[in-house]
Amino acid sequence: MNPSLLILELAVVGLALALLLIDLWTPRQFKHRLGYVAAAGLLVILAASFAAPVAGGLPVVGCDGMFVQDGLALFFKRIFLAAAFFVVLMAVEFRDRFTAGIGEFYVIVLLALAGMMLAASANDFVMVYVALEMMAVSFYVLVSFQRSRPDSLEAGVKYLILSGVSAAVLIFGIALVFGAAGGTNFAALGAAGPRLARNPLFLLGALLVLLGLAFKIASIPMQMWAPDVYQGAPTPVTAFLAIGSKAAGFVLVLRVLFVAAPALSVHWAALLAWGAALTILYGNLCAIPQRSLKRLLGYSSIANAGYMLLGVAALNAPGSAAVLYYLAGYAFTLAAAFVVICLVARESDDIAVLAGLNRRSPLLALSLTLAMVSLAGVPPLAGFLGKLLLLKAVLQQAAFNGAYLWLALVAVAGVVISLYYYFGVIRAVYWPRETPDHSPIPVSWPMRFSLGLCIAGMFYLGIFPDPVLTAATQAVRALKF
Amino acid sequence: MSPLTLIFGLPLVAALLLALVPRNYRFAIRALALLASLISMLVALYIFITFYHAAAAEGFRYVERYAWAKGLGISYHVGADGLNLGLILMGAVVLFAAVCVSWRINTREKEYYILLLLMGGGILGAFASLDLFFFYFFHELALVPAFLLIGIWGHGEDKNYAAYQITLYLSAGALLVLLGLLALYLQLPPPERTFDIVELTRYFKAHPLHSGAEHWIFPLLLFGFGILVSLWPFHTWAPLGYASAPTGAAMIHAGVLKKFGLYGLIRVALPLMPDEAQHWAYVLSVLCLGNIVYCGFVAMRQRDLNLLLGNSSVAHVGFAFLGIASLSLIGLTGTVVIMVAHGFLAALNFALSGYLRDELKTLDMSQMGGLLRQLPFIGTVMIMAMLAGCGLPGFANFFGEMLVLFGNWNRSGAITTLALWGALVIAGVYMLRAIRAIWHGQKDWPGISDAANLWRKLPFALLLAALIVFGCFPRLLTDEIKTSLAPVAQLVEPEAPATLALSDIKGYHP
Numbered sequence: 001m002n003p004s005l006l007i008l009e010l011a012v013v014g015l016a017l018a019l020l021l022i023d024l025w026t027p028r029q030f031k032h033r034l035g036y037v038a039a040a041g042l043l044v045i046l047a048a049s050f051a052a053p054v055a056g057g058l059p060v061v062g063c064d065g066m067f068v069q070d071g072l073a074l075f076f077k078r079i080f081l082a083a084a085f086f087v088v089l090m091a092v093e094f095r096d097r098f099t100a101g102i103g104e105f106y107v108i109v110l111l112a113l114a115g116m117m118l119a120a121s122a123n124d125f126v127m128v129y130v131a132l133e134m135m136a137v138s139f140y141v142l143v144s145f146q147r148s149r150p151d152s153l154e155a156g157v158k159y160l161i162l163s164g165v166s167a168a169v170l171i172f173g174i175a176l177v178f179g180a181a182g183g184t185n186f187a188a189l190g191a192a193g194p195r196l197a198r199n200p201l202f203l204l205g206a207l208l209v210l211l212g213l214a215f216k217i218a219s220i221p222m223q224m225w226a227p228d229v230y231q232g233a234p235t236p237v238t239a240f241l242a243i244g245s246k247a248a249g250f251v252l253v254l255r256v257l258f259v260a261a262p263a264l265s266v267h268w269a270a271l272l273a274w275g276a277a278l279t280i281l282y283g284n285l286c287a288i289p290q291r292s293l294k295r296l297l298g299y300s301s302i303a304n305a306g307y308m309l310l311g312v313a314a315l316n317a318p319g320s321a322a323v324l325y326y327l328a329g330y331a332f333t334l335a336a337a338f339v340v341i342c343l344v345a346r347e348s349d350d351i352a353v354l355a356g357l358n359r360r361s362p363l364l365a366l367s368l369t370l371a372m373v374s375l376a377g378v379p380p381l382a383g384f385l386g387k388l389l390l391l392k393a394v395l396q397q398a399a400f401n402g403a404y405l406w407l408a409l410v411a412v413a414g415v416v417i418s419l420y421y422y423f424g425v426i427r428a429v430y431w432p433r434e435t436p437d438h439s440p441i442p443v444s445w446p447m448r449f450s451l452g453l454c455i456a457g458m459f460y461l462g463i464f465p466d467p468v469l470t471a472a473t474q475a476v477r478a479l480k481f
Numbered sequence: 482m483s484p485l486t487l488i489f490g491l492p493l494v495a496a497l498l499l500a501l502v503p504r505n506y507r508f509a510i511r512a513l514a515l516l517a518s519l520i521s522m523l524v525a526l527y528i529f530i531t532f533y534h535a536a537a538a539e540g541f542r543y544v545e546r547y548a549w550a551k552g553l554g555i556s557y558h559v560g561a562d563g564l565n566l567g568l569i570l571m572g573a574v575v576l577f578a579a580v581c582v583s584w585r586i587n588t589r590e591k592e593y594y595i596l597l598l599l600m601g602g603g604i605l606g607a608f609a610s611l612d613l614f615f616f617y618f619f620h621e622l623a624l625v626p627a628f629l630l631i632g633i634w635g636h637g638e639d640k641n642y643a644a645y646q647i648t649l650y651l652s653a654g655a656l657l658v659l660l661g662l663l664a665l666y667l668q669l670p671p672p673e674r675t676f677d678i679v680e681l682t683r684y685f686k687a688h689p690l691h692s693g694a695e696h697w698i699f700p701l702l703l704f705g706f707g708i709l710v711s712l713w714p715f716h717t718w719a720p721l722g723y724a725s726a727p728t729g730a731a732m733i734h735a736g737v738l739k740k741f742g743l744y745g746l747i748r749v750a751l752p753l754m755p756d757e758a759q760h761w762a763y764v765l766s767v768l769c770l771g772n773i774v775y776c777g778f779v780a781m782r783q784r785d786l787n788l789l790l791g792n793s794s795v796a797h798v799g800f801a802f803l804g805i806a807s808l809s810l811i812g813l814t815g816t817v818v819i820m821v822a823h824g825f826l827a828a829l830n831f832a833l834s835g836y837l838r839d840e841l842k843t844l845d846m847s848q849m850g851g852l853l854r855q856l857p858f859i860g861t862v863m864i865m866a867m868l869a870g871c872g873l874p875g876f877a878n879f880f881g882e883m884l885v886l887f888g889n890w891n892r893s894g895a896i897t898t899l900a901l902w903g904a905l906v907i908a909g910v911y912m913l914r915a916i917r918a919i920w921h922g923q924k925d926w927p928g929i930s931d932a933a934n935l936w937r938k939l940p941f942a943l944l945l946a947a948l949i950v951f952g953c954f955p956r957l958l959t960d961e962i963k964t965s966l967a968p969v970a971q972l973v974e975p976e977a978p979a980t981l982a983l984s985d986i987k988g989y990h991p
Contacts, residue, residue: 358592369625373625378621378624378625378652379617379618379621379622380618380622384618384621388659388663391659391660391663392663392666392667395660395663395664395667396667398664399667399692399694405697408660409660412653412656412657412659412660415652415656416649416652416653416656419648419649419652420645420649423628423645423648426625426628426629427632427641427644430629430632430633431632431633431641464550465550465552465553465555466549466550466551466552466553469550469552469553470552473552
């Protein structure tokens with residue numbers, strides 16, 4: 001084992017252990033400040049991920065081929081670190097709604113983060129399972145962290161059961177793959193691809209693995225949990241699930257399809273395309289009647305998983321690069337939306353609590369509006385360019401297979417439908433003339449800083465595509481198409 | 482920096498600056514918005530006047546260009562030719578007029594002016610852009626402002642419905658266009674891929690598109706742009722949307738934004754896929770009869786002035802489509818003249834009806850009457866605008882419609898006849914009936930006042946003056962339009978002699 005290879009993960013785990021220790025000597029009323037320590041630590045680790053010893057000389061494979069540090073892994077690790085940064089800052093604001101364990105909350109967030117980062121570097125099915133379980137077990141605790149609220153407990157139980165089922169499916173798939181191929185290493189499986197692609201046992205195994213991953217990204221047919229759990233979980237946890245857990249699922253989908261089984265992905269184009277189309281339509285149509293903001297974002301996150309599957313289904317490098325670009329924009333967009341929900345929806349997260357938000361706090365109203373506009377894919381924000389890149393990748397494939405044109409049309413139909421409910425949120429902010437509550441909402445400096453970052457990120461990714469797109473294009477060189 | 486950047490950049494920058502002004506500085510907010518749109522209009526006037534003398538490169542003047550995103554082939558590229566010169570001037574004048582007439586807005590002024598300037602600046606940017614990415618990007622900037630403007634400051638029972646309808650329709654159209662544009666972009670081999678319209682035109686001229694993809698790309702663009710311009714039967718969003726929007730937003734939307742789709746068809750769809758244009762011309766000419774005749778009849782039945790104007794505006798764009806369907810230089814020139822003329826006219830109409838609504842608190846024509854005595858200025862301007870709307874010579878609309886009908890005669894006499902009938906008879910009926918219902922009669926209206934001072938009269942006078950100037954001196958527009966459209970017409974109809982053009986009807990103008 002080469003410790004320098006795992007330096008980022010070790011740093012995150014080290015930070016978590018340090019926090020656990022500091023927590024012992026911190027008086028109760030100061031415990032929330034551990035969140036600032038965690039955020040500062042995450043910023044340092046994020047900065048270190050750009051440093052030459054980590055980012056130079058890629059790709060590197062280590063730990064008996066289980067772990068790979070390449071451009072793709074680093075791109076995702078940065079998304080995870082940024083997401084966790086926003087999540088711990090949000091959790092500081094959320095502290096009065098936890099009955100106990102404020103210090104531990106940050107620690108568990110960091111452990112889930114470590115799981116995600118390991119998933120980004122997984123180069124072996126065993127590693128995939130270990131990383132995902134590390135993430136999932138942390139989330140079991142996090143989702144039900146508001147122990148006094150039945151909603152939170154209900155969400156925790158649902159997540160526990162459904163995640164357990166999906167993990168069982170995943171491990172069964174891994175067992176079949178192992179049985180068929182005699183190994184679990186991605187590189188070895190990829191090399192043996194053409195031979196394995198005709199082995200029904202291997203096909204079934206790979207399919208089950210994909211189903212297990214579909215749970216993480218919340219796509220059809222494993223999307224059922226998302227709205228319930230998003231609604232019940234504490235808002236910072238919902239944000240982490242929506243950004244981090246989904247991104248971890250996508251990096252594994254990309255690695256499994258385009259590193260471990262590249263010979264297979266061609267035959268599964270139709271499966272992926274149908275999955276994308278149905279997920280888009282399901283998420284968008286179900287979001288229309290929602291009144292709960294977090295539930296609405298739960299369905300929206302299903303729809304967004306569908307959009308990103310478009311890039312996977314395109315089976316080309318621009319498509320995968322578009323997924324990465326989209327996820328980067330999605331992280332900033334959702335972080336902004338959840339910060340606002342965290343601060344505004346204190347008692348209930350019914351959409352009516354937004355009434356008059358522009359008078360109570362113009363910054364929050366602006367942030368939420370921009371987040372919704374970005375999710376709806378309207379220029380000049382990140383969501384627009386992400387969708388443009390995804391559609392471009394799909395149309396590129398349409399030159400070879402006319403069915404992709406229909407896929408693009410379904411995506412467009414989904415975007416039009418989504419405008420209805422995203423703009424419904426905007427409407428809930430600005431329309432009502434009489435508002436039940438006029439009290440200004442105080443926004444702390446860390447939250448202002450987070451929102452400023454998110455807004456800057458949304459605009460930057462929406463107007464200046466070149467730097468991040470170049471990074472994403474380089475990152476997907478690790479994949480074979 | 483090209484003056485074009487200034488024209489659309491000023492309103493956009495002013496919108497950002499307004500965000501920093503405290504909301505109780507109401508005078509400063511309005512003054513800043515007025516100033517930005519005034520300077521933008523003056524710069525537009527400046528390039529319109531000096532256009533002929535500016536240095537030209539590949540047919541475009543005032544060009545500014547640099548790479549934006551090399552990886553995707555996006556460049557910041559603005560430039561003006563005969564096709565967008567008039568549109569930019571029209572857009573800038575309408576934006577200024579729209580800011581002028583917005584003095585009655587007294588709730589949340591700050592947000593109102595920010596959104597209005599975003600919408601106006603965005604669409605001016607779309608007209609100035611010669612890069613498909615920014616062409617689309619700037620047009621979409623108007624989507625959210627339109628939704629909020631109608632929803633917050635709109636009028637009527639149905640404003641909520643109207644806000645959603647206009648947003649969903651327009652984004653559906655825009656996304657179809659986006660698919661079409663992306664597909665065109667992907668037709669180029671990877672290293673040469675670019676969104677630059679000039680380079681795309683050059684490429685497709687050298688390598689005409691015969692991959693089979695053009696069979697679906699052209700309809701995507703045709704119907705995508707068509708929805709944005711309220712092509713029948715996708716027009717239902719327009720009358721209600723305009724009727725519900727606050728005056729300034731209705732002016733910009735009906736006057737300027739609506740021309741985007743037509744502009745896109747002439748700028749992108751025709752020159753890049755001339756053969757497909759031939760195939761679809763007949764379909765288009767039948768559909769636009771739906772606009773001219775059907776929506777004309779619908780307009781006749783309206784009792785609400787705004788709905789009448791909205792339907793008549795849908796009917797008028799039918800002529801612009803007819804000019805495109807004619808695929809001849811005369812017809813296309815007529816289309817561009819109509820785009821400019823209708824922009825001024827629609828803005829003027831909605832400004833006037835907005836004034837009436839604010840004074841009378843109703844736009845039900847059956848309750849109006851006898852207003853000319855008390856509103857002599859507004860009444861005179863509106864009667865002139867309505868006469869312009871039924872195609873009276875002396876107004877720019879007449880000239881454009883005439884060119885379209887001339888250009889279309891050789892293609893289909895029957896369609897031309899029906900369109901002519903729609904233009905003269907149907908439009909005449911509803912416009913004259915509206916004039917009678919609103920302005921004539923004996924009714925007394927206590928407590929209403931005419932546009933009091935020069936400042937209040939300015940926006941109306943400005944728009945009317947533009948209609949009359951271009952109506953009496955159409956060559957101000959047509960000379961440049963003809964030069965820029967000749968290559969397009971050559972592509973879509975290679976057999977037709979390009980010299981036929983306007984020389985035959987030159988005797989018309991004074």
